[in-house]
Amino acid sequence: MCHERKCNSVVTTSDFTKLAEEVLARCRKLATLSEDVGGTRRTFLSAPMRDCHREVSSWMKSLGMSVSVDAVGNLRAFFAGASPSAPRILIGSHLDTVPNAGAFDGILGVVLAVGLVESLHGLKLPFGIEVVGFSEEEGVRFGVPFIGSRALVGRVDDELLGRKDADGISVRKAIQDFGLNPNEISKAALRGDVLGYIEFHIEQGPVLENLGRPLGVVEAIVGQNRLEFTFSGQANHAGTTPMNLRRDALAAAVQWIVAVENLARRTADLVATVGFVEANPGATNVIAGEARATLDIRHASDRARTEALDELIRQAETIVAQRGVTVKWRTLLSQNAVAMDPFLTEQIEQAIQKAGCEPHRMASGAGHDAMILAEKIPAAMMFLRTPGGISHDPAESVHLDDVAKALECGHHLLAQLAASQEFLGRTCRA
Ligand code: GLV
Ligand code: MN
Ligand code: MN
Numbered sequence: 001m002c003h004e005r006k007c008n009s010v011v012t013t014s015d016f017t018k019l020a021e022e023v024l025a026r027c028r029k030l031a032t033l034s035e036d037v038g039g040t041r042r043t044f045l046s047a048p049m050r051d052c053h054r055e056v057s058s059w060m061k062s063l064g065m066s067v068s069v070d071a072v073g074n075l076r077a078f079f080a081g082a083s084p085s086a087p088r089i090l091i092g093s094h095l096d097t098v099p100n101a102g103a104f105d106g107i108l109g110v111v112l113a114v115g116l117v118e119s120l121h122g123l124k125l126p127f128g129i130e131v132v133g134f135s136e137e138e139g140v141r142f143g144v145p146f147i148g149s150r151a152l153v154g155r156v157d158d159e160l161l162g163r164k165d166a167d168g169i170s171v172r173k174a175i176q177d178f179g180l181n182p183n184e185i186s187k188a189a190l191r192g193d194v195l196g197y198i199e200f201h202i203e204q205g206p207v208l209e210n211l212g213r214p215l216g217v218v219e220a221i222v223g224q225n226r227l228e229f230t231f232s233g234q235a236n237h238a239g240t241t242p243m244n245l246r247r248d249a250l251a252a253a254v255q256w257i258v259a260v261e262n263l264a265r266r267t268a269d270l271v272a273t274v275g276f277v278e279a280n281p282g283a284t285n286v287i288a289g290e291a292r293a294t295l296d297i298r299h300a301s302d303r304a305r306t307e308a309l310d311e312l313i314r315q316a317e318t319i320v321a322q323r324g325v326t327v328k329w330r331t332l333l334s335q336n337a338v339a340m341d342p343f344l345t346e347q348i349e350q351a352i353q354k355a356g357c358e359p360h361r362m363a364s365g366a367g368h369d370a371m372i373l374a375e376k377i378p379a380a381m382m383f384l385r386t387p388g389g390i391s392h393d394p395a396e397s398v399h400l401d402d403v404a405k406a407l408e409c410g411h412h413l414l415a416q417l418a419a420s421q422e423f424l425g426r427t428c429r430a
Helices: 012-030 046-063 105-121 146-154 158-162 172-178 182-188 207-211 249-266 302-323 343-355 369-373 400-418
Strands: 001-005 009-010 066-069 074-077 088-092 128-135 196-201 215-223 223-232 271-273 278-282 290-299 325-333 361-364 379-384
Touching: 001 343, 009 012, 009 146, 009 379, 012 046, 012 105, 012 400, 046 066, 046 105, 046 128, 074 105, 088 105, 088 369, 105 128, 105 196, 105 271, 105 400, 128 146, 128 369, 146 369, 172 182, 196 343, 196 369, 207 215, 215 343, 215 369, 223 249, 223 302, 249 271, 249 278, 249 290, 249 302, 290 302, 302 379, 343 379, 343 400, 361 379, 369 379, 379 400
Parallel strands: 088 128, 088 196, 196 379, 215 361
Antiparallel strands: 001 009, 066 074, 074 128, 215 379, 223 290, 223 325, 271 290, 278 290
16 A cells, blocks of 8 residues: 655555554663663653653654753654744653553654654655653652643643652752753743644553554543542551550551542542552551552543542541541642544544544543643544553553554644645644
């Protein structure tokens, strides 16, 4: 199959397969750039993030893109449009990872965007393409996700800059240590020439695989809250303190963690996770005086999510009251569900069909940079089937043929948008 383009050059299905091989090899290579030996962990502005920038920049520069790093560490590369006054579209995802990560969450979207520019063979479109590798989406280092994309919508404030990591280093200091200037973050914000944002991402779930479909299109991204709960009791001797006289903070936290799971199990479509627990002082023969636990809670309905969160806070208060313990919590993230742009979503659906696949419209249970950018510009997402539905784990993978299809679909999408007066005539709110 051939895909004719105005400039006489032709992209064939085997070209997309070759490009897909390159994309997969690049993702695997980036997975070796890690803070940990024997696993992938690349958090916000860590040393391996600099290596990652160097590697991805070299691919971008070889395509004639002008590359820069903005003041929150987002890697940004521009492939100019047909005229100097042409507007631009953004295509990207994130370059940071969770601990013990797979090779594709986020990374694939950035590397695939570079592959799409490569597939143009220098062809200039009526819009420029800015490929963005966001510096932070996972929230691992500072407990707060989306630091990279928040800068583009003007939402990096003093509270965020002052937040500290486990070593007491603030976001501001981390930025300075990376050689960037936190006073220049406002320059990272979107300007008025952006027509929209498109993100390619692995689904990270089993839906497309179960349907036997390689590609999906995201209609909405579910809302989520992330909180940290601190249970405070009394540390004491494990051997001498009778069971009825204890104020065990960890036992209170554990009782609540089970309550979290129970509520999520009996509430349709609610997911709630306690993914981090810490007991202090943390010794076998000491009753925990303090326990910290995080909560991640998500639902497509903002109301259902908020009601469930209120209920879990009530249950925490009831549990601690029965145990002579106290509880405090702080909110790390409160993000409502976000709809994707209907026009771009439909365009992606058409592009998937042109690539010979049956699209599937779905909601994303995972958070994505697209949900932040959607505050200011039309944003849309395409999902690639995730084998076994496994993500946030080294077993995460993606099929070569699906990546080739995604590249082909992206190529059709660019052609559709380039030919759309409705799209090119859009004014944006950025
Ligand atoms: C991003 O990976 C998320 O946790 O939704
Ligand atoms: Mn992730
Ligand atoms: Mn991701």
